[in-house]
Amino acid sequence: MPRKRERLLLAVETSCDETSAAVLKDGKILSNVILSQDEIHSPYGGVVPELASRQHIKAIDFVVSESLQQAGVKLQDMDLFAVTQGPGLIGSLLVGLTFAKGLAYYHHKPLIGVDHLQAHIEAAFVENQDVKYPVLALLVSGGHTSLYFLEQPLSYQLLGKTRDDAAGEGLDKVAKFLGLGYPGGPVIEKNAAGGDSQRFKFSLPRMKTSGYDFSFSGLKTAALKIIKENNLDARHPELKHFLASFEEAVVRALLENVKKAVLEFKPDSLVLCGGVARNKRLRSHFAELAAENGLPAFIPSPRLCTDNAGMVGALAWKKYKLQGQAVLDLELDAYPR
Ligand code: KG4
Ligand code: ZN
Numbered sequence: 001m002p003r004k005r006e007r008l009l010l011a012v013e014t015s016c017d018e019t020s021a022a023v024l025k026d027g028k029i030l031s032n033v034i035l036s037q038d039e040i041h042s043p044y045g046g047v048v049p050e051l052a053s054r055q056h057i058k059a060i061d062f063v064v065s066e067s068l069q070q071a072g073v074k075l076q077d078m079d080l081f082a083v084t085q086g087p088g089l090i091g092s093l094l095v096g097l098t099f100a101k102g103l104a105y106y107h108h109k110p111l112i113g114v115d116h117l118q119a120h121i122e123a124a125f126v127e128n129q130d131v132k133y134p135v136l137a138l139l140v141s142g143g144h145t146s147l148y149f150l151e152q153p154l155s156y157q158l159l160g161k162t163r164d165d166a167a168g169e170g171l172d173k174v175a176k177f178l179g180l181g182y183p184g185g186p187v188i189e190k191n192a193a194g195g196d197s198q199r200f201k202f203s204l205p206r207m208k209t210s211g212y213d214f215s216f217s218g219l220k221t222a223a224l225k226i227i228k229e230n231n232l233d234a235r236h237p238e239l240k241h242f243l244a245s246f247e248e249a250v251v252r253a254l255l256e257n258v259k260k261a262v263l264e265f266k267p268d269s270l271v272l273c274g275g276v277a278r279n280k281r282l283r284s285h286f287a288e289l290a291a292e293n294g295l296p297a298f299i300p301s302p303r304l305c306t307d308n309a310g311m312v313g314a315l316a317w318k319k320y321k322l323q324g325q326a327v328l329d330l331e332l333d334a335y336p337r
Pocket of ligand 1: 016141142143144169171172183184185186189274275276277278279305306307
């Protein structure tokens with residue numbers, strides 16, 4: 001009997017300000033093209049939703065073609081299509097969703113809808129097949145800061161999330177206030193290099209109720225107060241110390257909840273993911289926390305931390321394999337939240 005050939009999947013991600021497409025063969029990423037809109041949004045200090053969706057419309061065709069070319073395959077070879085359904089900016093989501101539906105319909109192939117936050121967690125599994133469950137996952141991005149417990153594959157228990165700003169949003173807003181540009185996380189990291197992280201004092205947020213929720217608006221307000229009181233700006237000699245102290249405070253606030261949850265939920269693996277997981281201070285403190293608890297830490301390589309279609313394809317493949325979710329669902333809808 002002839003051996004069944006490998007299955008090819010094309011994934012599309014347009015939930016925020018990256019247009020991305022990836023090709024996967026039996027769940028392995030062959031290509032992962034990411035076109036960032038940073039330059040478009042940088043003058044505004046944050047993502048402008050209308051500009052984001054217009055740019056996705058302009059770029060999607062090229063990005064998909066490029067992903068096919070890099071993988072050395074053709075659209076008609078695809079067995080499955082996958083797309084991010086949400087959460088994200090509604091206009092941006094609809095561009096990817098409509099495009100993917102069109103492809104699936106035309107080629108008579110199944111379309112798998114994927115949750116963007118679950119896809120970020122999946123990024124940690126892409127490079128590591130041996131992640132042991134249960135898993136405790138900290139997701140830190142521009143729009144979300146959440147802690148999840150996964151008893152087994154595809155089971156996501158939300159333990160806590162931010163009650164106000166996401167951690168990345170806090171970094172972006174402080175960078176904007178200092179006129180450092182967008183996105184704030186990388187520019188803060190660059191300018192904090194060599195700074196004394198103890199120079200400026202930040203008290204960590206204290207939640208009134210027990211549990212695993214986060215809060216970053218207090219840290220942001222404290223940062224803006226210090227900036228004003230010390231007349232800090234992009235060229236101030238104290239800037240690197242201030243940014244290192246702020247970065248350290250954000251990292252400590254994030255890890256506080258992870259420490260607590262490790263004791264209560266006793267996971268076998270720790271995962272750190274989302275755009276802010278590119279941050280070196282966060283990566284090293286997270287790895288230390290894991291080592292102190294005798295646990296392995298799985299942190300995706302930087303390119304897989306920020307938004308990319310590779311992680312979307314990887315999760316779609318897992319859903320297809322484990323749940324057999326593969327129908328041409330033209331009713332699939334976008335959800336902003
Ligand atoms: O996951 P992501 O690409 O998009 C969302 O789903 O939100 O995350 C974007 C966030 C932005 O807030 C950006 O400032 C932050 O990730 N970020 C970083 C770094 N690189 C990106 N934050 C800290 N350090 C970095 N190196
Ligand atoms: Zn994201």
